[in-house]
Amino acid sequence: MLPFILGIGMIALTLAIYIPATHLYKRLKWPILMPVLTATTVIVLILIIFDIKLDTYMLGGRWIQELLGPAVVSLAFPLAKHLDVLKRNIIPILGGTLGGSIVGMSTGAAISLLLGYPQDIVIALLPKSITTPVAIQLADQVGGNSSFTSLFVMIAGFSGILLGPMILKWAKVSSKNAYGIGLGSASHALGMARSFEYGENAVALSSVSMIVSAIAGSVMLPLWVWMIYG
Amino acid sequence: MSEHKERREQTLDIPLKKYTGIVLQVILMYGFYWIGNLIQAVLHLPLTGSIVGMLLLFIVIQLGWIRVSWGEEGSSWLQSNLQLLFIPPTVGIINHFDFFRANTVLLVLGLVVSTLVTCLLSAKISEWLMAWRSTHQSKKEAISCSHSSSESE
Numbered sequence: 001m002l003p004f005i006l007g008i009g010m011i012a013l014t015l016a017i018y019i020p021a022t023h024l025y026k027r028l029k030w031p032i033l034m035p036v037l038t039a040t041t042v043i044v045l046i047l048i049i050f051d052i053k054l055d056t057y058m059l060g061g062r063w064i065q066e067l068l069g070p071a072v073v074s075l076a077f078p079l080a081k082h083l084d085v086l087k088r089n090i091i092p093i094l095g096g097t098l099g100g101s102i103v104g105m106s107t108g109a110a111i112s113l114l115l116g117y118p119q120d121i122v123i124a125l126l127p128k129s130i131t132t133p134v135a136i137q138l139a140d141q142v143g144g145n146s147s148f149t150s151l152f153v154m155i156a157g158f159s160g161i162l163l164g165p166m167i168l169k170w171a172k173v174s175s176k177n178a179y180g181i182g183l184g185s186a187s188h189a190l191g192m193a194r195s196f197e198y199g200e201n202a203v204a205l206s207s208v209s210m211i212v213s214a215i216a217g218s219v220m221l222p223l224w225v226w227m228i229y230g
Numbered sequence: 231m232s233e234h235k236e237r238r239e240q241t242l243d244i245p246l247k248k249y250t251g252i253v254l255q256v257i258l259m260y261g262f263y264w265i266g267n268l269i270q271a272v273l274h275l276p277l278t279g280s281i282v283g284m285l286l287l288f289i290v291i292q293l294g295w296i297r298v299s300w301g302e303e304g305s306s307w308l309q310s311n312l313q314l315l316f317i318p319p320t321v322g323i324i325n326h327f328d329f330f331r332a333n334t335v336l337l338v339l340g341l342v343v344s345t346l347v348t349c350l351l352s353a354k355i356s357e358w359l360m361a362w363r364s365t366h367q368s369k370k371e372a373i374s375c376s377h378s379s380s381e382s383e
Contacts, residue, residue, distance in 0.1 A: 014314070014317055014318070015314075018313075018314050018317065022313075034313065035313045035314070036313040036316045036317060036320060039313075039314075039317050040317050040320045040321055040323075043317065043321050044321055044323070044324050047321070047324060048324070054321070054322060054324055054325055057318070057321060058318060058322075061317070061318030061321065062318065064314060064315055064317065064318050065315060065318040065319055067256075067308065067315050068280070068315050068316075069260070069263035069266075069267075069279065069280045069283070070256055070259035070260045070262075070263050070280075070308060071259075071280075071308040071309070071312060071315060072263070072278070072280035072281060072283070072284055073259040073260075073262045073263045073266065073280055073283040073284045073287055074259050074284075074301065074304065074305035074308045074309065075284050075305075075309075076262075076284045076285075076287035076288040076291060076301075076305075077287075077291070077298055077301045077302055077305040078305070078309075079284075079288055080288060080291040080292065080298050081298055081302075089356075089360070091359050091363060092355075092356040092357075092359040092360045092363065093356065095355050095356060095359045096351075096352040096353065096354075096355040096356025096357075096359065097352055097356075099351050099352060099355040100348045100349070100351050100352030100355070101348075103347055103348055103351050104344055104345070104347070104348035107343070107344040107347055107348070108340075108341070108344045111340035111341075111343070111344060112340065115333070115336055115337070115340065117333075121329070125341070128341060128344070128345070129345065129348050132312070132316050133280065133312070133315065134278060134280065134281060136316075136319050137278040137279075137280055138278055141278060145326070146319050146322065147319055147320065147321075147322030147323045147325070147326060148323070148326065149319075150316055150319045150320045150322075151320060151323060152341060154316075154320075155338060155341045155342070155345075156341055156344075156345040159341065159342040159345045159346065160345050160346070160348075160349050163342070163346055164345075164346060164349040164350075167346050167349065167350050168349065168350065168353050171350055171353075171354065173350075173353045173354060173357055174357070175356075175357045175360060177356070177357075177360065178353040178354070178356045178357035178360065179353060181352050181353060181356040182349040182350065182351075182352040182353030182354075182356070183349060183353075184352075185348065185349070185352040186345050186346070186348040186349035186352060187345065187349065189309075189312065191349075209352070211284075214281065215277070215281055215285075218276065218277040218278055218281050219276050219277065222276045223276075
């Protein structure tokens with residue numbers, strides 16, 4: 001009975017911090033105030049100050065995390081809605097996204113191996129360009145450290161949306177649809193949000209690229225782990 | 231010329247009804263997640279159960295057994311509250327502060343470089359393929375392509 005009550009308490013604590021955090025973000029719109037960053041920081045501080053163990057927090061936390069599964073499933077609806085854009089651009093989407101995924105994973109692997117990180121960190125780093133719900137489940141499944149994964153995914157998201165458009169402009173990419181595909185496959189949902197600046201088609205292509213790179217990444221990740229660690 | 235989207239009349243929303251709908255839709259998606267996990271485990275697929283569930287739901291939508299409108303509210307509710315779902319896994323970092331203290335700069339730099347290379351390559355390859363397609367495919371498709379990529383006006 002006690003774990004159950006503690007679990008409910010932890011869910012309530014998370015909501016009590018998350019809801020004001022979203023209001024603050026909506027009001028100010030500073031990327032640094034994204035609810036996941038502010039709320040996580042506050043919760044971590046509370047756990048440290050009151051000396052609460054992670055296991056205790058996860059009594060409630062795991063029920064929230066459990067919703068990541070249906071959240072991934074729910075992507076089927078936008079995918080079905082944008083099917084016409086997907087069909088029209090199937091070759092550029094597949095080519096761009098798959099090329100990006102392969103390069104993203106190989107550079108990620110190269111860098112983390114070069115820096116000599118332990119296995120669970122290297123594996124956690126590989127799915128950094130995949131949308132968080134899939135990346136976390138993937139990392140869990142193949143022996144990566146999923147707390148690192150969610151942070152790595154966030155770093156990839158932020159660096160992509162802050163610097164990506166600059167790099168693309170510098171490289172003389174002119175098609176706005178290509179901006180959408182690049183941002184979606186490197187920076188997942190954040191990239192998709194940034195694509196709103198490049199028109200409705202770019203957003204649709206971006207969301208499809210995000211989904212395709214999630215699927216491609218789920219197939220490729222076990223292969224990478226097998227290639228690196230046998 | 232251009233596609234016209236029907237504008238539905240705004241109906242008055244009763245919040246209770248809306249949230250009951252969302253809960254039912256999330257349960258529906260949870261069901262697909264569960265079936266996806268089952269299929270993944272039985273067939274040993276190299277995908278997560280959630281991706282299998284998503285593909286399954288997508289197929290079912292294409293077959294017309296489930297309408298897009300049946301899940302849209304629940305889907306957008308989940309998508310717009312994704313950040314809440316990321317909090318518990320991110321809080322897990324509390325057990326790994328030592329690692330970050332020692333590695334932050336190089337790690338972040340590596341991640342940024344890798345991400346930018348990914349972004350650049352995806353965009354370049356897709357742009358190149360779009361150009362290739364518009365020179366090699368039928369005129370009709372080339373028009374629809376240039377229509378979709380010329381929003382500069």
